[in-house]
Structures are given as structure tokens and as C-alpha cells.
Amino acid sequence: MIQEIKIPRILVSGTGSGTGKTTLTIALTKALQAKGLKVSVFKCGPDYLDPGYHSFVTGKTCQNLDGWLMGKGSVISSFISASQGSDISIIEGVMGLFDGHSPNSEAGSTAEIAKWLQVPTIVMIDASGMAATFSAIASGIKNYDPQIPIRGFVANYIGSKSHLSIIENASIPLQILGGFPKSYEHSFPERHLGLHSAGPDILTEEKLSFWKNLSEEWIDIEKILEIANSAPPLPKEGPKEIQTKAKDCKIGVAYDETFHFYYEDNFKKLTDYGAELIFFSPLKDAKLPEVDGLYIGGGYPELFADSLEKNKNLIEEIRNFANSERPIYAECGGLMYLSSEIQNIEGQSFSMVGLIPGKAIMSPKLKSLGYVEVHTEKRTILGEAGIRFRGHQFRYSDLILENEDDSLFSYHIRKRNSEKNTKEGYTVLNVLASYVHAHWASNPEIPKNFIDSCRRFKI
Known part of the structure; x- marks a missing residue:
């Protein structure tokens, strides 16, 4: 009505x-x-x-x-x-x-x-x-x-x-x-x-x-x-009834001065579909909250790289979390944090979590800007192969991989108004990290699938 x-x-x-x-x-x-x-x-x-x-x-x-x-x-x-x-x-x-x-x-x-x-x-x-x-x-x-x-x-x-x-x-x-x-x-x-x-x-x-x-x-x-x-x-x-399961899934969200680039609509979809969001700080917290999955958004990890590196307890917690095969989804700054190291504009390098085998190198020049469409080439924590969604990139860094192993990639990304596809979407265990800031209104199945993955691998 x-x-x-x-x-x-x-x-x-x-x-x-x-x-x-x-x-x-x-x-x-x-x-x-x-x-x-x-x-x-x-x-x-x-x-x-x-x-x-x-x-x-x-x-x-x-x-x-x-x-x-x-x-x-x-x-x-x-x-x-x-x-x-x-x-x-x-x-x-x-x-x-x-x-x-x-x-x-x-x-x-x-x-x-x-x-x-x-x-x-x-x-x-x-x-x-x-x-x-x-x-x-x-x-x-x-x-x-x-x-x-x-x-x-x-x-x-x-x-x-x-x-x-x-x-x-x-x-x-x-x-x-x-x-x-x-x-x-x-x-x-x-x-x-x-x-x-x-x-x-x-x-x-x-x-x-x-x-x-x-x-x-x-x-x-x-x-x-x-x-x-x-x-x-x-x-x-009129209000639409959303069939949600009981909130038996807890997702930890990295949120502080470093990581705060999130679309509020993505949060709403996660909670609408049955997730409880628990916020933590990679800068200040020594331990992860008791959660079934992690969501690490974008931000400015290069500005806080020294402090992030020094929080070794949390880095170890995130590594152990990944090794337990619980899902971790990361975007842009989150990808940089999960990489082996970050090199800032001054050329200083700082060790990061090390789940994605590559080095994020900051540049004074813009490296990518604009809307993209993502097509998944294999099954990920966001669902089966063949899923499509839309997002945006705005970054001043590149990820230099230690080894161009095709098994690392799960995305084909196409820029708007371009027919060229590039490989991206780095996967290790149940970790999925990318430079793309995804907006899940473009495919509401994504948050559902991520929650299902968190439930499937919860301890």
C-alpha cells in the first residue's frame, strides 16, 4: 500500500x-x-x-x-x-x-x-x-x-x-x-x-x-x-517484513580514528538480516571481542601505521582468528591493514597483520578513482561464484604482491564505461580483502551471504 x-x-x-x-x-x-x-x-x-x-x-x-x-x-x-x-x-x-x-x-x-x-x-x-x-x-x-x-x-x-x-x-x-x-x-x-x-x-x-x-x-x-x-x-x-533469523551471529567491526569509512546502509542490512555488530579498535584494543566474523572498513591506516604495528597483541588475535577459518571481510584501508606491511609517503615501512602476502605502498599521486562493478570468479564468504555488485575506489596506494598466484584472486573488476577487467579480491583462508568500497544496496544478497558464512564457521 x-x-x-x-x-x-x-x-x-x-x-x-x-x-x-x-x-x-x-x-x-x-x-x-x-x-x-x-x-x-x-x-x-x-x-x-x-x-x-x-x-x-x-x-x-x-x-x-x-x-x-x-x-x-x-x-x-x-x-x-x-x-x-x-x-x-x-x-x-x-x-x-x-x-x-x-x-x-x-x-x-x-x-x-x-x-x-x-x-x-x-x-x-x-x-x-x-x-x-x-x-x-x-x-x-x-x-x-x-x-x-x-x-x-x-x-x-x-x-x-x-x-x-x-x-x-x-x-x-x-x-x-x-x-x-x-x-x-x-x-x-x-x-x-x-x-x-x-x-x-x-x-x-x-x-x-x-x-x-x-x-x-x-x-x-x-x-x-x-x-x-x-x-x-x-x-x-508500507513497511516490508524482513524475515530474519535470531541474532545468533556476532560480527566485529573495526571502528576508530583509523577505520571509519563505512556505508551506514551496509550496517543496517547486516542488522536487518540478523547480525549483532560489536565495534572494536585496532589502535587501542589488545583483544578481539567474542565474534563470529570481522568487518574491517576503509580509513587512514598509513597515518596510524606505527601505532597499529605496535599493537602486536591484536595483530596476533586477528591472525589466530583467520587461522581458525572464521570469515574476515576487509575494504581498502582494511586490505592495507591485513597486508604484510605498509610503506608511507616518507618511505618508512611498518609490519601489519600479514594475512595478504603483499606490501601496500602509498603514493603522492592518486592511483584509482571511480565506480566499479565486481563479478566474483569463485566462491567466497560473500557467496557463490558469479555474484555481482557495485562499489567505488578512491586510493593513493597500490598493493605489491609477493607472488602473483592466481589462487589469491576472486574478483574481476570492471570500471564504469570500460570493457577491461582486472583481477582483484584477495582471498586467503576465509579472508576476503579488496580496494573496493562495496555498497550492498546493489546486491542485498551480499550481507545475507556474509552472515551465513559467519554462522557456518562460528566456533
């Missing part, structure tokens, strides 16, 4: 990366919270870092919304579910509004999410050195695809209030919702994967208060609330 649900919502988009979408989203969140509103925040695309910022600010998990990885149905259901209990939902776009998987298609773009969720959209434009040209750019964006409900624009990097007034006068009849002056000293620092990971040292109270106060002074918050409240109802299906 289809019902309708009213969710006040707004989408913060831009003309490209670096236009200030994350800063505006955080500023709006803080300003709305100051009004006593409960805010849910979402991030378009596969990124992990921006969602960490939004989770820190809201105190609740920021969900990813990715059309290519998840599909329309999962995007809508995830949005509706995670918006419950909030007064307003803010969605931060990815890259430019129309940028997706192809220059000739909106598939995988912020625009696609805007249409699927019928969400009023505001666009942030870098206005430095502009006057009437701002209006020309804004007009082009608004008219490019009339199906996208663009409701206003925000000017970033403006020089003064008079500069903003000039842009407003030049942009009639477009709706200018305000702007931000240049304030580089309050910007959020970046590194090779984008922003630094969220934390109180980065998102200080002083910075958060600054952006809240600035938005209250320079942005028409009341108009944005009005726009958000104008969003039409969304169709909501």
Missing part, C-alpha cells in the same frame, strides 16, 4: 567541487538547530568524509544517497527512513549539480537525486570577481533542466555586502538567498582524500559558532525554511 509522507527538505548543490557545499550545509545545520529544529543530513555520492562532518554536527548518522550504487528505490527508502524524527532534512550534493557518470547523462548526479526526491534545490556559486556574470551562470543552470526544482542561489567568496547587493540586483528575477564572504582562516583543512576526518580538533566550537553566526547574518534562513517546507509529499510504501 502506497502512502504519502511530508518531509521538509532542501538540497545544497554547487557548480563543482570546492564551491562551499559542505560549509554551507554545516552552517545551515547549526543555524536551524539554534532554532530548536532537529536536522537530518544526507550526502550525495560515495564519499565518506563529508558524511563524517555532518554526523558530528547533527549527532546522528549521515546517510549516503548514490543513484548508481543504490538505485532509485533504495535512495528513496533510505531517505525516508533516515528522515524520521527530524523537522528538516538537508542533502549535500556531489561535484557540480549535473555531474554524474557520463557527460551526456544525469545518471549518478545530484540532479538525479533532486528529481527522484522532488527536493527544492539551491545552488552555490563562487562569486569572486563577478557581478552580472553570476546572473548569467545562474540563469544557465536554472534553464539547463527545467525538471529540477531550483529555488535559489547562494554566492560564495563575496567581497562585501555591497558586492552581494550588486549580485542580487544583477540577478533579478533569480532568487538570491544570500552569500558568504571570504573567510579562509575558518575553512576546514584538506588532505589527499579530501577533508580531514571529522573530530573536535577540526570541527571546533569556535568554527561551528562562526559559521552559524555568519549564516544567520548573511543567509536568508527563513526563506530557506519556507522553501524546504514547500517540498511535495513523497510516496512511501
